Amino acid sequence: MDYSNNYTTTSYGAQGGANGGGFMPGSQSGNDNSSTTKRGYGKDTLRPVTIKQLLDAHHPHPDAEYFLIDGSETTQVTFVGQIRNISLQTTNVTYKLDDGTGTMEVKVWIDAEAFGGEEEGEGGKGGKGKCVEQGYARVWGRLKAFNNKSHVGANIIRPIQDYNEVQYHLLEATAVHLHFSRGxxxxxxxxxxxxxxxxxxxxxxxxxxxxxxxxxxxxxxxxxxxxxxxxxxxxxxxxxxxxxxxxxxxxxxxxxxxxxxxxxxxxxxxxxxxxxxxxxxxxxxxxxxxxxxxxxx
Structure with missing residues (x-):
């Protein structure tokens, strides 16, 4: 794998726009802040991470519109975890995910959820089903912070069918972390x-x-x-x-x-x-x- 120009693809079950640095379904939603849109989707990257890395991510300066992980600019991220709680709100569905390194809230806006539900189906062609509590899921989205609390605004969240994906993801995230932290x-x-x-x-x-x-x-x-x-x-x-x-x-x-x-x-x-x-x-x-x-x- 070549990470020299930041990480732009993940090879396990990367569906719905995970192949490359462009936008993913839902990423143009009005719920994303305008500052992200100004940066241009051509600059987007997709990086596999652990929740601890998301919790440790920081802005390089107070006015920055992006986060740094291992000293590298990061926009879109993907991670896996076990769903500890699902909370239905008026405007979004909030999932609480745990991957063994930490917990993170993942918010899926109602319109994006409708898009994902249409694509995933409910046991129809593909039979992927829905995310449920205590099940495992993969998330694609952007790290956000509000009132000094981090969360991920998800473009896509889908249940994991093959549990080898969990270990594959942790190994892949480790490889990318080592590349940026050690060369x-x-x-x-x-x-x-x-x-x-x-x-x-x-x-x-x-x-x-x-x-x-x-x-x-x-x-x-x-x-x-x-x-x-x-x-x-x-x-x-x-x-x-x-x-x-x-x-x-x-x-x-x-x-x-x-x-x-x-x-x-x-x-x-x-x-x-x-x-x-x-x-x-x-x-x-x-x-x-x-x-x-x-x-x-």
Whole structure:
């Protein structure tokens, strides 16, 4: 995948305008603010994200009309999550989604909902059905903020039929995050080789600290809890689903609170990811023998 000009497509179930940087159905709705329209749809990008990234997004300056994620301008986003609540309002339907990294309100204006309902149908051709509470859904839309509270104005929200899409999305969002926060994979390869040589020459000096297993270079300042959690996940036999935090705590000899803090630190570094639930983790191998997002096309 090429993210050099921002992220413009997602390849899993990307329907209804998710292929490219133009507008999607509903994006010209009068409910979108005029400042977004002024920017022009030719500048739009579509990026897979987690809810935590949306919660951490910020304006580059007070008058900015867009948000920054990983220092990159972001307009349209897509994410998946479990629907915790559906609230019917006079002008919109508000969904509360949880993806294991946080919760976010998603608002679908009534006219856009009618458009989506017409396209999705109610069990007719395609048989996609409707979004329901406790079910999983994919959202396409724009991040907005009102009274210092963020929400997503959705162009499309549809139920997920294939639950592999949930894990695919998290892996894809991780790959894009690593690209913008650390650079393209080829640069990481070169930097990793240089850091490995430096670490060998200085016998594990101040620049980088090397974990005992697998030769994974950990950034300077990484906490001891995070390194013990990483070591426990790497060295403990496990299935493709990874390890639950209770197993990690036992293997690492840590209290549960320390494991959770260490896990959050490793997730922020892009070294682990959640699998079957938010408390089951696996290593994300980028340069090693493990699976890396995008490996299968």
């Amino acid at each position: 393209p994979p080829e640069q990481l390869d070169q930097a990793g080789k240089g850091q490995s040589n430096d670490a060998t020459a200085t016998n594990g000096g101040a620049g980088q600290q090397q974990s005992a297993a697998g030769g994974q270079l950990m950034p300077a300042g990484t906490s001891m809890a995070a390194r013990k959690v990483y070591q426990a996940i790497r060295s403990t036999p496990q299935s493709n689903e990874g390890l639950h935090v209770q197993q990690i705590a036992t293997a690492a000899g840590l209290e549960m609170a320390e494991v959770l803090r260490g896990g959050d630190e490793l997730m922020n570094l892009g070294l682990i990811f959640t699998t079957v639930d938010e408390h089951t983790w696996a290593l994300l191998e980028i340069n090693g023998a493990g699976y890396a997002p995008g490996d299968d096309g």
